[in-house]
Amino acid sequence: MPGPIQSLERAAAILRLLAGGERRLGLSDVAASLGLAKATAHGILRTLQQEGFVEQDPDSGKYQLGAELLRLGQSYLDVHELRARALIWADDLARATGESVYLGVLHQRGVLIVHHVFRPDDARQVLDVGGMQPLHSTALGKVLVAHDPVARAELQASEREAFTPRTLTDLDAIDAESALTRERGWGAAVEETWTGLASVAALIQDRRQNPVGAVAVHGPVERICEAGAIRPELAIAVRQAARSISRDLGAPRF
Structure with missing residues (x-):
């Protein structure tokens, strides 16, 4: 039986090293920590960087884990499990708010709707499961862009x-709003995709605290907003639902 491939073992060791400790290390630090020649360490780091598994800070020259690892990590969590864990909480959120609830994940430079709960009234509604929403103009997308480097890269491209x-x-304006989204713990979109409609969303994390999706309340502006701003009780309800789903997925409290 063939033995292990040394270059792959070394690449794995570098990734583990960058995943712990200070998480950002220079070439000399990597080489010394793993007992590698600088030329060997540099060659492996350069290859990992080309594949997106490692990123190099342009100012310090130090290395850190790249966004491609996050993309692979997301595939660890099956979308069906996410949906299954969210079913009860999404139903409760729709009943509590009286509005439609969406569960979305990053997919092909957009947000894929994997679960949709109708608002609890007798109005005729269309199921949106399997539909796509934009990253830059919906609450679901804004939350993912704010927390997921892969989503941010997809948005830029x-x-x-x-x-x-x-x-x-404008990317600068979107980045400024992303900072606000991270600070307050929820994202919003008011008539940015559909005139007369607004939404508010919050992040869902897995047990590794990776961003794996978002949950949103969606409805007419006059019911989602008050005096031009998202109603505080809706933002609180969405955050609580997102935290509950995340806890069911094994995430620590956040």
């Missing part, structure tokens, strides 16, 4: 259509 006069398309 995609065309950002202005669906309404309120749609943000």
Whole structure:
């Protein structure tokens, strides 16, 4: 039986090293920690960087884990498990708010809707499971962009259509809103994709605290907003639902 491939073992050791400790290390630190020649360590790091598994800070020259690892980590969590864990909490959220609830995950430069709970009234509604929403102009997308480096990279590489006069398309403006989303723990979109509609969403994490999806409440502006701003009770309800789903997935409290 063939033995292990040394170069792969060394690459795995480098990834483990970057995953612990200070998480950002220089070439000399990596080589010394693993007992490798600098040339060997540099060659492996350069290959990992080309594949997206490692990133190099342009100012310090130090290395850290790359966004591609996060993409692979997300595949560890089956979307069906995410949906199964979210069913009860999504139903409860729809009943508590009286609005539609969506569960979305990052997929092909957009947000794939994997679960949709109708608002609890007798109005005719269309099931959106399997549909796609934009990253830059929906609450689900904004939450993923704010917390997921892969989503941010996908956004940068995609065309950002202005669906309404309120749609943000400038990357600097989107990054500023992402910082606000991380600070307050929820994201919002008011008439940025559909005139007359608004949504508020919060992040779902797995047991490794990776961003794996988002849950959102969606409805008419006059019911989602008050005096032009998201109603605080809706933002609180969405955050609580996201935390409950995350805990069911094994995430620590956050």
